[in-house]
Amino acid sequence: MLYCTCCIVPKDVLDRFANDRKLSAELRKAAANSARISDSLRRQRLQAGELTALTHAAGAHLVELAAAPKVTVYDCKNTQTLPGTPVAKPKTAKDGTAKRTFVETTAVANFYKQAFGRNSIDNAGMTMMSSIHFGTRYNNAMWNGTQMVYGDGDGKLFVDFTNGNDVIGHELTHGVTQHTLQLAYSGDAGGLNESMSDCFGSMFRQWRAGQDAKAADWLIGHDIIGPTARAKGFNSLRNMANPADKKALAPQPTQYAQITSGMDPHYSSGPPNLAFCTACKALGGKSWEKIGQVWYGALTTSGPQPAMTMPQFAGRTRQLAAQMYSGQAMVAAAVDKGWKQVGL
Amino acid sequence: MVDRIAVERLGGFAGFGGPGSHLRSRGEIEIDRLSAADRNAVDALFATRLARSTPTPDAFRYRLTRHVGDAVHVTEVAEEHVPAALRDCVSDELA
Numbered sequence: 001m002l003y004c005t006c007c008i009v010p011k012d013v014l015d016r017f018a019n020d021r022k023l024s025a026e027l028r029k030a031a032a033n034s035a036r037i038s039d040s041l042r043r044q045r046l047q048a049g050e051l052t053a054l055t056h057a058a059g060a061h062l063v064e065l066a067a068a069p070k071v072t073v074y075d076c077k078n079t080q081t082l083p084g085t086p087v088a089k090p091k092t093a094k095d096g097t098a099k100r101t102f103v104e105t106t107a108v109a110n111f112y113k114q115a116f117g118r119n120s121i122d123n124a125g126m127t128m129m130s131s132i133h134f135g136t137r138y139n140n141a142m143w144n145g146t147q148m149v150y151g152d153g154d155g156k157l158f159v160d161f162t163n164g165n166d167v168i169g170h171e172l173t174h175g176v177t178q179h180t181l182q183l184a185y186s187g188d189a190g191g192l193n194e195s196m197s198d199c200f201g202s203m204f205r206q207w208r209a210g211q212d213a214k215a216a217d218w219l220i221g222h223d224i225i226g227p228t229a230r231a232k233g234f235n236s237l238r239n240m241a242n243p244a245d246k247k248a249l250a251p252q253p254t255q256y257a258q259i260t261s262g263m264d265p266h267y268s269s270g271p272p273n274l275a276f277c278t279a280c281k282a283l284g285g286k287s288w289e290k291i292g293q294v295w296y297g298a299l300t301t302s303g304p305q306p307a308m309t310m311p312q313f314a315g316r317t318r319q320l321a322a323q324m325y326s327g328q329a330m331v332a333a334a335v336d337k338g339w340k341q342v343g344l
Numbered sequence: 345m346v347d348r349i350a351v352e353r354l355g356g357f358a359g360f361g362g363p364g365s366h367l368r369s370r371g372e373i374e375i376d377r378l379s380a381a382d383r384n385a386v387d388a389l390f391a392t393r394l395a396r397s398t399p400t401p402d403a404f405r406y407r408l409t410r411h412v413g414d415a416v417h418v419t420e421v422a423e424e425h426v427p428a429a430l431r432d433c434v435s436d437e438l439a
Binding site for chain 1: 400
């Protein structure tokens with residue numbers, strides 16, 4: 001069991017506190033416990049990295065071992081203790097959040113399988129694990145390296161984060177990125193990392209609705225906006241079709257030239273989001289059928305590229321569009337139009 | 345002015361505190377109100393440069409500004425490093 005509420009300070013400091021006779025026995029014990037938890041978390045992060053490398057190398061064989069992922073849901077009961085209590089039968093749970101999380105996570109697994117031939121997060125049938133009711137009035141959802149975590153929202157700015165199936169697709173895609181391009185979470189790579197999650201989260205929402213690129217609203221987080229934010233005229237977190245949209249709670253830049261070092265990845269993902277949306281709309285049809293295939297190809301066939309830049313990613317998608325659809329020049333033209341729209 | 349720590353929560357899936365963001369999450373706590381364990385933990389956060397681990401996608405970060413007398417010190421840390429008393433002092437709001 002992992003305790004996210006613990007305060008993880010550097011191990012040498014914790015060890016010093018644990019052995020400091022001037023401190024009370026209670027404080028020394030707390031420091032010693034924190035040092036052990038800190039060690040455990042570090043080991044878990046290292047193991048996650050090693051596992052990612054191993055499955056990446058052995059992938060094709062493992063796919064045959066696990067045909068479909070298991071989907072599990074845990075209830076944090078408004079604490080920040082992970083993973084929480086297992087929900088025995090989430091598919092039929094009375095708790096709407098548990099049931100929705102199970103249904104939509106299973107749907108994401110089906111989406112990746114049917115649209116891209118991918119078997120779960122690691123393409124080897126990895127269990128898709130989610131913890132719900134994390135924290136109190138917690139306005140966030142995240143991927144922590146091994147599982148998804150969802151807050152209930154404060155009921156004012158945001159409602160339950162599992163209400164947005166694009167949010168669920170977004171978080172799971174962080175796992176896919178971890179097992180493929182392994183993009184860092186800063187600089188150009190950080191913006192690409194966030195953009196991958198927005199692109200596949202949005203595609204998943206469109207896939208669930210059976211929408212084509214022109215009918216889709218391309219909004220991220222539309223279904224988790226709370227009543228107070230809606231009353232002020234906000235309708236989403238981000239708008240992939242217009243990243244600078246004033247109705248978005250967190251508007252973004254529209255041009256690659258606007259991106260500078262140190263930007264939050266949720267901000268710098270604006271240009272690649274717009275490039276993807278523009279390409280999909282230019283080509284028409286379902287986003288996941290062709291442009292989505294090109295983006296998936298760039299995500300999964302380039303090997304680990306933690307420091308990949310946006311120009312490099314743009315180049316890779318142009319190359320793949322030409323290769324994958326050599327007899328359909330309109331695909332490469334649509335991809336080109338998308339990147340030119342953002343100055344790449 | 346009493347010694348205090350101003351706390352701002354940043355990032356997350358929603359992008360709190362970003363350049364164009366309408367979302368802010370801020371709070372403040374008097375240092376005297378912290379437990380001894382939390383004060384020690386805060387001292388460690390400011391005294392030691394935390395090893396940079398891979399950031400957790402969509403996790404919150406916290407910018408802590410400590411005011412002691414006329415001295416002001418700022419540090420920015422991942423949520424997992426922040427004592428609950430500081431995490432819980434912020435309020436999310438539209439800006």
